[in-house]
Amino acid sequence: MRLGRGGNSPRGRDLGSNEERPDMPSYHPQRIEPKWQAYWERHKTFRAPDAPTSKSKLYILDMFPYPSGAGLHVGHPEGYTATDILCRYQRMRGRDVLHPMGWDAFGLPAEQYAIKTGTHPRETTRANVDTFRRQIKALGFSYDWDREVDTTDPGYYKWTQWIFLQLFDTWYDPDYEWVDPSGAARVGKGRPIAELPIPEDATDADAYRDSKRLAYRAEVPVNWCPELGTVLSNEEVVDGRSEVGGHPVVRTPLKQWMLRITAYADRLIDDLEDLNWSRAIKDMQRNWIGRSEGAEVDFAVEGNAASIRVYTTRPDTLFGATYLVLAPENPLVDAIATPECARGVAGYRDAAARKSDFDRAELSKTKTGVFTGAYAVNPVNGARVPIWSADYVLMGYGTGAIMAVPGHDERDFEFATAFGLPITRVVAARVEDAGLPLDAAESAYGVAVNSRNDSIALDGLPTAEAKSAITSWLEARGLGKKTVQTKLRDWLFSRQRYWGEPFPIVLDENDRAHAVPESELPVVLPELADFKPSGRPEPPLGKAADWVRYSPTLRRETNTMPQWAGSCWYFLRYLDPKNDARPWSRELERLWMPVDLYVGGAEHAVLHLLYSRFWHKVLFDRGEVSTPEPFQRLINQGMILGEVEYTGFRDSGGAWVSAEHARGADESLTRVKLEEEDVVKKGEGFVLASEPAVRVDARAHKMSKSRGNVINPDAVIAEYGADSLRLYEMFMGPLEAVKPWSMKGVEGVARFLGRAWRLVIDHDAEEVQLDDRVRDVELTTEQAKLVARTVAAVTDDFEAMRFNTSISRLMEFVNAFQGFETRPKRALETFTLLLAPLAPHVAEEMWEALGHGATLAYEPWPSFDPALLKDDEVEVPVQVNGKLRARVVVPADAAADAIEAAAKADERVAQWLVGKTIRKTVVVPGKLVNFVVS
RNA sequence: GCCGAAGUGGCGGAAUGGCAGACGCGCCGGACUCAAAAUCCGGUGGGGUAACACCCGUGUGGGUUCAAGUCCCACCUUCGGUACCA
Incomplete structure (x- = not known):
């Protein structure tokens, strides 16, 4: 796409695209980008120092990809661009930055492909890795490629195996007291x-x-x-x-x-505390581990030597336990079932076993179960309670047996109702409510009622106190004990x-x-x-x-x-990727770890992050790593959705059906994809322009091959360039938000880069050379202020990873500078350096045109004089009763009473004050005046 | 059901409790052009006005405050996670 001045060009008329005019000096990413990628590669510009100096190290890590056959999608470059910007910025600030990339290349798809085609997974993997590497390099990321790792490389998995041997060689001693390398006292350690x-x-x-x-x-x-x-x-x-x-x-x-x-469950929960991760991810990990405190209670079985141990988080409701339930797989089922019931019990168990977990989850709406014929004795009140077997109790959790308290547990209530089992109240909001009937399970805390025997009375105790009272009572009699359970297996x-x-x-x-x-x-x-x-x-x-x-x-x-x-420890191998003698040097580990910033998708919230933390803790206990946690700060980039789609619904007769009637998967309706001009906004949603009574669905969907809305980064780069792709991905919105793609948006940032380019480069010249208006002159005060404000704002935004607003700031700079007939070179150099982390290729090219011989990657980040951020005069809004009525211009350092006087002197303000009494005046110097009148 | 995040123009989004809508897209008008594209200039929340003025406006309803998109309470909707875990 030609961005030059058409017919005025010395090269003559409308001679089409850049492909035909490779020497065009107008903004032409297809020429600039390969040039600088080759430069960086040749000069090893982004090679990280082996060891960081002093305390200036920064380890910024991307979740390495699984190189699938489909190639990169636009979701990958989102996080990668964010970290790349930060790395480039921090290098300019003088930090030692470690920023590596590699491949998580073992996995099922390559093997599935091998089964289908006979191609060895190694071949498939190599081809996919090559594609991914090419695509990632085409985005101009500043990885230290000398540290590339591949989990399928024997030189890598040698050490994955080595770590497995450490796990094999370790046992966990929960009582071991020791002092960790940071000097903290700890209890519990993985030991040889x-x-x-x-x-x-x-x-x-x-x-x-x-x-x-x-x-x-x-x-x-x-x-x-x-x-x-x-x-x-x-x-x-x-x-x-x-x-x-x-x-x-x-x-x-x-x-x-x-x-x-x-x-390690407790440590995996406790150590989340000090990590700079989002609350959402921490909660997901905590929920997955699912720690709960409760008690185990033994129930004697009538006429049988066996006893049944149950786990409950509500021991306070023990008096309300009216039956027991064993998981179908619980071996005790056979041991206690009476001869009359044995057949039914066995049949139930076999049926449960045949069901897949999927069916078991699906059919769970109605509870099923079978009576074993046996009875247990409730240890607190001697009540004879029937023992059932039902698949709503899971063998894998707790003891595989529960005491059912239908009065205060929803599932038990449902089951008791279905099978006519007794329901009694043992918790109430107030003691006086002890006799209230129960028409649903009440699981909320309250006070215990109907809960006393000869040696203990819980009645009147709040739930928390009742729990500990009954637990102590059970422990004293050897009938139970306090226990901690986790969902994590x-x-x-x-x-x-x-x-x-x-x-x-x-x-x-x-x-x-x-x-x-x-x-x-x-x-x-x-x-x-x-x-x-x-x-x-x-x-x-x-x-x-x-x-x-x-x-x-x-x-x-x-x-x-x-x-x-392989992904549990790859960030450690990056530190020392060629080491044959050890997985990593302890010295380098001590210097670089922990990872200061880890960016990746939230889909790894429990799997990768939990496993990885676990391995790291074992390695920590064994003295192989120096920090208990691998990832100090974690950011999850939001998903990028496809372009917004408008969908209408037609019934079998072809008539339009409004979207609110089309909910669910109604097979008789046909989905019709609509164009933007066919719909119009009405109220909360969109309707057909032709039939405003018909609402249509307007939303962006997850990108998927089947939907056909996948954006290929290669195509975007070919048309607009990598700098535009990078810029757009950051300009879309906050990094962590879910955002819909828009090709128009890419064009917008591409236009901005074109304007930035033309601010510096003479786009009519044959060669890349400076525009005539770029001169080696002093900045005007206005220009100096503009530059200072831009530097300050962009720096702030980068520090906070607000890349969307940093780009806005640079756009404002360009919009303002376009208007100047003379453009001081110094100002444009500063601008170029600010732009460099975001759009490094075009920035390098401009930097070169501005007369610099080498890469700008290590140029000092621009500074500014804070005095320039202050204006001599400021415009202060004046409110009357909180409503904006006027603005007055006052000296920036004007005192409160001077501002108040100026506000009162304003004609429009005066009109609002006439005939009123000023009850209160609020003056925030430099900010605002508010008169409260009546 | 439970946990988490979010609701702001036609769209993506911006706003340390202090001028709501920066920046971009789209749209409208203008310049350049034979024309188009590209580029440049101007406008663009809704109502209202000849133009001002003025009124309304950040999911809904309350509250705190001189002042609320922002803080508090209740609710609604959407998205993400999770679900017989006793």
Whole structure:
């Protein structure tokens, strides 16, 4: 697109596009951008120092991408641009900046592709990485490419395996008292397994040790996904379906590797406190960990030696427990079921097992269950309570058994109502309400009622006090104890897939696990021709028979690690990416860590961030890293949606249906995409221009291939340039907000860059040269003030990461400077430096034209004289009764009474004051005057 | 249901408790051009006026304050997360 002056050009008439005129000196990103990208690469401009000097270090990290086959989408450059701006700004402020990039390249899609086409995942991955690297480089980000890491590189996953061995070699001692490197006293530590005390009654010391490791194997009910041919972690299962692909997941018991993340649950919650993360993300992590305090209570079973232990957060309601419920999978079910009921109970359990988690969640609207025929005894009042089995109780949480208090728990109420079980009140708002009937569960706190026996009376106690009173009573009698539970379970860490890190583990004839010696790392992924999953839980690596046979008595573990493994520690490898002897140098870790700013999508709020923090804490306990938390500050960029779409609805007869009647997935309606000119705003929403009674849907949707609203960064760069793309992504709005894309908006910022360019460059000349109006002269006072204000505002905005407003400030500068016939070079140099972090290519080109020989990347950030921010005179708004009535101009340093006098002297103000009494006068010097009159 | 975030022109958005709507898009008018594009200049919340004046206006309803988009209370809507976790 030609931006020059058409027919006046010495090159003659309308000779079309830049493609035909590559020497055009008008703003031409396609020429400028590759030039400076090549310059930066050749000069290694953004190479970070190996070690930072003194305290000026800054580690700014992007979440590294999974290089998918689809290439970069516009969501990636959003966060990457923000961090790049900050890095470029901070380098100009003299900080030592570490800003690396790499690839999270293990994962299912490459393997799925291999199954379909036979292409080795390594090939697919390499091609995808190349595409991503090219696309990211085309955006001009200032990464230190010498630190690039790839999780699938054996030189990298050697150390992922090494960290796994640290986990394997560690047990958690919750009572260990120690002092951490910062001098803080701590309780609880991951310690070497060699330090584990073996109890005297342990018959098998090795088995005992294995049961205490942070990485251990266990036969557990897992989320098996037949479609994907692998098990999945709890975090990877959403609504009973795989997070990836939405395939059904069933529960089946399997021997799997687990990581004991639950040992760190308290620290993972407590240490959130000091992190500069958004409240939303901290809450998500806390909720996921789901710590709750309560009590375990034992119920004796009538005519049976067994007793049932339940977990409750409301021990204060124990007197209201009118029945017990066991999870169908609870082994006690069979032990206590009476012969008459055994059949029904077994049938119920089998049916529950056959249901996928998805069905179980879906069909949960109505509660199901079966009576076991057995009775337990309520320990506080001796009441005979029936024992049921129902799938609304989960085996995996607490003890897999509950005491049901239908009066004060919604689920229990529903179940009791369905099966005609008794409901009693044991909590009320006031003691006098003890006799009030219950027509719904009342779970709110209040005071205990109807809760006394011969040795304890809770009646009248507020809930919190009742809880501790009854808990002490139970503890004193050995009937129960205070307990803490978490929703978080141990992390299921093995996958039955090929494209992942092999475990550095061999199994002996007794199926006992042993660490592969560190000297043998990495355990390299064997070659394989056939990647097809068997449909049974046997990993594909089993097919590599020679590889599996480690020795006559030892075979290799054939599971692989989940995709999250590599991303748990990649930020540490960046510090020292070429080190063969260690995963990272302890010295460099101490100097660079923690990450000062981490930017990425909120979709990783629980998975990556929780896993990563867990590993880091283990490494911290083992003395491998110096900080308990890896990411000091976290910012989640908001999603970028597609362009706003207007959708109308037609019924089968072709008549328009108003949007409010089209809610839900009504199959009989046809969705019609409308153009902007077909609709008009009316009230809260939009309606058809032709039929204003018909409302239409107006909203931006998530970008998706199926919707066809995906914006390809390559296309944007080809048309408008990387600088415009970067600028637009920042100009859209606050970094953390969800924002709809608009191509018109990209054009807007591209126009701004064109104006900025023409402010400096003579766009009629053959070569890139300064415009005649750019002169080496002093700034006028007006210009100096404008420059100072711009520097001050942009600096403030950068510090606060308000990139949208910083761009506005630069636009205002250009709009004002366009009007000056003479443009002092100094002013334009300052402007160019301010623009550089945002639009580095065009800034470099302008900097060169302004007569500088080298990159501006390390030029000192512009400063300004604060005196220039003050004006001699200010305009002060004058209000009467809070309403703006006039503005008066007064000296900036005018005293309150002088301003008041000036305000009163104003003709318009006087009109509003005539005949009134001034009750009060508020004068904020330099800001405002308000007369309160009546 | 629960937790979190957000509701401001036609649109994206801006406003340490102190002039609501900066900046951009779009639109309207003008300059340049044979014409268009590009570029430049001006205007643009609604009502009202010949033009001023003036009135109304930040999801809704209350409150605090000389002054509220901003603080407090209640509610509505949208988005994100989560959901038998006892």
